[in-house]
Each structure stands twice: as structure tokens, then as C-alpha cells.
Amino acid sequence: MSGSPNAGPGLTVIPFGPQHPVLPEPLHFDLTLQDEKVVDAIPQIGYIHRGLEMLVEKRDFTDYVHVAERICGICSFMHGMGYCEAIETIMDLTVPDRGRWLRTFWCELERVHSHLMWLGLAADAFGFENLFHATWRAREIVLDVAEETAGGRVIYGSCIVGGTSTNPENETLDRCVKELSKVRAETIRLAEVFIGEPTVRHRLEKVGVLGRGKAYALGAVGPMLRASGVDYDMRRKGYEAYPELTFATMVETSGDCMARAKVRIREIDESLRLLGEIVARMPGGPVAVPVKGAPEGEGWVRVEQPRGEALYFVRANGKRNPERFRVRTPTFANIPAMVEVMVGSQLADVPTIILTIDPCISCTER
Amino acid sequence: MSEHETHEVENISTNLLLQTVDSLLLDGWRLIQVLALSTTEGYEVNYSFGGGYAMKTLRLHVGPKQSVPSITSYYAAAAYYENEMRDLFGVRIERIHPDWHNDIMGEKTPRAFSRVRVQGTSVERPVPLDAPPVPLASSPAADAQEGAIK
Incomplete structure (x- = not known):
């Protein structure tokens, strides 16, 4: 649309989204182009804003967990858990050991499911449909495990204030680990294609490079930050059973789309290994403590979601319904870095760049 | 170590905001989030910064007609938070960029x-x-x- 009041001489402004083949959710950009090069990108969000944060004022604090889980269909469990942890901080509740370890199990399961989903979407975005189908076939096993252990494939519904509402038997968990070993074998096979295939490398290597300093300064989180060489993972901060577990943080240094893909692929493998360790060391006993009274005070919690650090804030005044709930999602934090990366890239690379931050617009809109 | 043990909340006045943010930037802190709450006196605005795994929050209490200076000249990523905060809560923020x-x-x-x-x-x-x-x-x-x- 050269000649539009938005464009200067030699510049063209084109809309990207909110409906676009590579975008699973609505996000809009005004891309200013000079020939095929992006010289400016202006994001617009708000297409699916639901006001879920405000809904906390009208819901009982124990019931709101179910709303928090529905912020996002991919990291649903961790949204519910982040909210619960904030309430538990305020009420000084200690979740029993088995409850903490079960929560950690579902966190890692969600990370595997989310990363596999992303790998499939990314493969689809650059036209590798076989890889997309193979990745999602492996993901299906993870969803089956989620259903068998928590009761839900997308919305787990197993996290409550004070612990967990479901308590799968140890035999079930052992059987699930055996099933997940198939995912691990499949992931190794898929990783070879993803990392070694020349057509994939051509689309991802040296594309959308985000330097270490910029990634940190712009507030990037999760694989976006770690792919730029910053060793930062909120699990190391220690919540739920993580202080008792040893795990590797995946870091790459090249900062391009391939680095972001590699971080996620390696995290799948590490999470699958962690799942085995969690089940092997799963303690017995109760999974939840009774919750009495109503919260009064404020709680801040940070957790490492599949897309990166998420922050939860709850303020309550002693009534059944809290005053304010706030969630700063990883995608919201990654938008400035994504815009930074897009500027200077080729138009054809924009879909790949957007997908490699693994955007979740449901989370962003809340 | 639990999260809340390394979190400091500091109440500051509006006229000290930019000076404090400037010193945090020089000390290598990065922006984590900005959030607003409606209160009976107006608004409460919280700016959270991260340094390693530690977090520091600056808390402002502002009246309904009082303006808050934008921190986007220090932290570019603040633009998204500040625009959203003004859009959803009506907090008056000057010179967002x-x-x-x-x-x-x-x-x-x-x-x-x-x-x-x-x-x-x-x-x-x-x-x-x-x-x-x-x-x-x-x-x-x-x-x-x-x-x-x-």
C-alpha cells in the first residue's frame, strides 16, 4: 500500500494478521517495508481480551483456580498453579510433599506437550508437513498421559489451593513413564531432522538474530532469552519440588531461530528425563492440606512456563474474593524482543521469527 | 529458597520515580512488569525489576488526576505495560513512547x-x-x- 499516509517515499505498509495462515491466534502487525526488508513493525493486541484478571473480584478464591487455568490452553496447569502458589504464600499454606511432586510432574509434562506442539507448528510454518504430523503424533502420547494422571488433556483441573485434587496411583505413573519413553525415542529421531535437515536449517539459521545484551535489556524470557546466551531459568529459583531435583538449563549462543528451536528440542529431552526421575522419587502421603479462612495480604510468585518466566500477583483483603490478580505472561514479555528482531529481517522470514518466540496470544490477552 | 524471600517492595513518591529507575538501570536491573491497581485514593502502580533471580518492586500511590512519568526512555519494553495500564485502568502517564x-x-x-x-x-x-x-x-x-x- 505504497502512498498510504503511514508510508514514506519508497516505503510500503502491509498488515500482517490478525488472521494469517501461520498465526494460530490473532495478533496484528503493521509492517513497514523497504522492498522486502522490514524497517518497522508495530504490534496491535487486544483481539481476544477477556478480562480474566478482573473476574477475580467476583469469584471465590478457591473457585478462581479454574478461571486461571483457562487463561491459556497450553500452559493451563501452570497458570492455575501460579495462582494457587500466590494464595498459598498469602495464607502460609504448605503443600504436602506428594502434592508438590505431582505438581512438578504436571509442569514438566506440560513443557513437553507445549514444546512438541510448537515444533509441529514451526514445521508447518516453513512447509514441512510430514514433520508437523510426526511431531503432533508424539505429542498425542503426552496428552494421553495428562488425561490418565490428571483427568484432562488440555485443562488439567488437578491443581487446587493447598495441593492437588487428583492423586494418581504409583502404578499409573510408572506406566505413564513407559509410555513417555516412546516420546523420547521419537523426539531424538525428530530432532535429527529438525537440526540436520538442510531445508530446515536454511529457514532457521542466521534468521531473526537477537543478541545477548538486547535479549536481556528488552526483558525477553524463556527459550527466547536462553537461545541468546543468557542462562536464566526460574526453576532454578526453587519452587514446588525443583529444589530437590537436578536439571540442566539449555542455553544456546547464536540467538537465531535455529538456536530457539534447539533450546526447545533439548528441553523436551531434559523434561522427559526429569519426568522419569520425579516418578521414581515420588513420595507418598496426602496431596493437599485443608484450606480454612480467606486470604489477606499479597503474594508474588514467578514460575518457569514452557515459554518462559510468568509472574503472578494476588492481593486479597480477607474476603472470599481477592481484590486483584495479575499475571505477566511470557509472551507479553517477549513482544518487545520479537519486534526488535523483526526490524531488519526479510518479509519472508517474519512468520518464522514470530513462531520461534512461540507466541501465546491467549496468555497475552488474559 | 522461595520466591518471596528475595523480593523487596519499596514505596516511593512520583517525583523520585525516574531518578530511582535510572539508578536501577545503571545497576543492571531489567524490567519484569508494571501493574496497576485501583484504590480508594486513586491508583497504585507497581514497577518490578529483576536482577539475577532477585526482584525489586517500586510502588507508587497516585491520585486519580495525578500524572505519572513514563519510564520508556529508560526501559523501552515498558511501553507495552504503560499503554495497557492506561487503557485498562485510566492511569495518566506522560510521554509514553x-x-x-x-x-x-x-x-x-x-x-x-x-x-x-x-x-x-x-x-x-x-x-x-x-x-x-x-x-x-x-x-x-x-x-x-x-x-x-x-
Whole structure:
């Protein structure tokens, strides 16, 4: 649309989204182009804003967990858990050991499911449909495990204030680990294609490079930050059973789309290994403590979601319904870095760049 | 170590905000989030910064008609939080860059090529002389008249 009041001489402004083949959710950009090069990108969000944060004022604090889980269909469990942890901080509740370890199990399961989903979407975005189908076939096993252990494939519904509402038997968990070993074998096979295939490398290597300093300064989180060489993972901060577990943080240094893909692929493998360790060391006993009274005070919690650090804030005044709930999602934090990366890239690379931050617009809109 | 043990909340006055943010930036802290709450006296605004795994929150109490200076000249990523905060809560924030003019949630403005998104971008784009006479500055009056894509 050269000649539009938005464009200067030699510049063209084109809309990207909110409906676009590579975008699973609505996000809009005004891309200013000079020939095929992006010289400016202006994001617009708000297409699916639901006001879920405000809904906390009208819901009982124990019931709101179910709303928090529905912020996002991919990291649903961790949204519910982040909210619960904030309430538990305020009420000084200690979740029993088995409850903490079960929560950690579902966190890692969600990370595997989310990363596999992303790998499939990314493969689809650059036209590798076989890889997309193979990745999602492996993901299906993870969803089956989620259903068998928590009761839900997308919305787990197993996290409550004070612990967990479901308590799968140890035999079930052992059987699930055996099933997940198939995912691990499949992931190794898929990783070879993803990392070694020349057509994939051509689309991802040296594309959308985000330097270490910029990634940190712009507030990037999760694989976006770690792919730029910053060793930062909120699990190391220690919540739920993580202080008792040893795990590797995946870091790459090249900062391009391939680095972001590699971080996620390696995290799948590490999470699958962690799942085995969690089940092997799963303690017995109760999974939840009774919750009495109503919260009064404020709680801040940070957790490492599949897309990166998420922050939860709850303020309550002693009534059944809290005053304010706030969630700063990883995608919201990654938008400035994504815009930074897009500027200077080729138009054809924009879909790949957007997908490699693994955007979740449901989370962003809340 | 649990999260809340390494979190400091510091109450500061509005006129000390930029000075404090400047010193945090120089000390290597990065922005984690900005959030607003409605209170009986107006608003409470919380700016959270991270240094390693530690977190520090600056807390401001502002009246309903009081303005808060934007911190976008120190932390570019703050623009998204500040625009959203103004859009959803009505907190008055001065000199946000870029400024979505109360429309980051996109409820008032027609979609693509919206004139409000021209301003405050990182690229200077002169308007061609033969362009239609669309006002570049957004105003409530202009927004009220706007009903369709120009």
C-alpha cells in the first residue's frame, strides 16, 4: 500500500494478521517495508481480551483456580498453579510433599506437550508437513498421559489451593513413564531432522538474530532469552519440588531461530528425563492440606512456563474474593524482543521469527 | 529458597520515580512488569525489576488526576505495560513512547493502517504531500468521529 499516509517515499505498509495462515491466534502487525526488508513493525493486541484478571473480584478464591487455568490452553496447569502458589504464600499454606511432586510432574509434562506442539507448528510454518504430523503424533502420547494422571488433556483441573485434587496411583505413573519413553525415542529421531535437515536449517539459521545484551535489556524470557546466551531459568529459583531435583538449563549462543528451536528440542529431552526421575522419587502421603479462612495480604510468585518466566500477583483483603490478580505472561514479555528482531529481517522470514518466540496470544490477552 | 524471600517492595513518591529507575538501570536491573491497581485514593502502580533471580518492586500511590512519568526512555519494553495500564485502568502517564493513545487493546480504532499507530515509531516516515488530509495526532474528538477505515 505504497502512498498510504503511514508510508514514506519508497516505503510500503502491509498488515500482517490478525488472521494469517501461520498465526494460530490473532495478533496484528503493521509492517513497514523497504522492498522486502522490514524497517518497522508495530504490534496491535487486544483481539481476544477477556478480562480474566478482573473476574477475580467476583469469584471465590478457591473457585478462581479454574478461571486461571483457562487463561491459556497450553500452559493451563501452570497458570492455575501460579495462582494457587500466590494464595498459598498469602495464607502460609504448605503443600504436602506428594502434592508438590505431582505438581512438578504436571509442569514438566506440560513443557513437553507445549514444546512438541510448537515444533509441529514451526514445521508447518516453513512447509514441512510430514514433520508437523510426526511431531503432533508424539505429542498425542503426552496428552494421553495428562488425561490418565490428571483427568484432562488440555485443562488439567488437578491443581487446587493447598495441593492437588487428583492423586494418581504409583502404578499409573510408572506406566505413564513407559509410555513417555516412546516420546523420547521419537523426539531424538525428530530432532535429527529438525537440526540436520538442510531445508530446515536454511529457514532457521542466521534468521531473526537477537543478541545477548538486547535479549536481556528488552526483558525477553524463556527459550527466547536462553537461545541468546543468557542462562536464566526460574526453576532454578526453587519452587514446588525443583529444589530437590537436578536439571540442566539449555542455553544456546547464536540467538537465531535455529538456536530457539534447539533450546526447545533439548528441553523436551531434559523434561522427559526429569519426568522419569520425579516418578521414581515420588513420595507418598496426602496431596493437599485443608484450606480454612480467606486470604489477606499479597503474594508474588514467578514460575518457569514452557515459554518462559510468568509472574503472578494476588492481593486479597480477607474476603472470599481477592481484590486483584495479575499475571505477566511470557509472551507479553517477549513482544518487545520479537519486534526488535523483526526490524531488519526479510518479509519472508517474519512468520518464522514470530513462531520461534512461540507466541501465546491467549496468555497475552488474559 | 522461595520466591518471596528475595523480593523487596519499596514505596516511593512520583517525583523520585525516574531518578530511582535510572539508578536501577545503571545497576543492571531489567524490567519484569508494571501493574496497576485501583484504590480508594486513586491508583497504585507497581514497577518490578529483576536482577539475577532477585526482584525489586517500586510502588507508587497516585491520585486519580495525578500524572505519572513514563519510564520508556529508560526501559523501552515498558511501553507495552504503560499503554495497557492506561487503557485498562485510566492511569495518566506522560510521554509514553511509542504511544498507542489509549488504544493498545484496539477497541476504538479501525484495524490496519490506523493513523494512531503512525506516531512514536522508531522510524521517521514523512507524510507525502499528496496524501489525504488525515490528522496525525489522535484526539478524543477525532476518535469519536472515527467510525470506519479512512
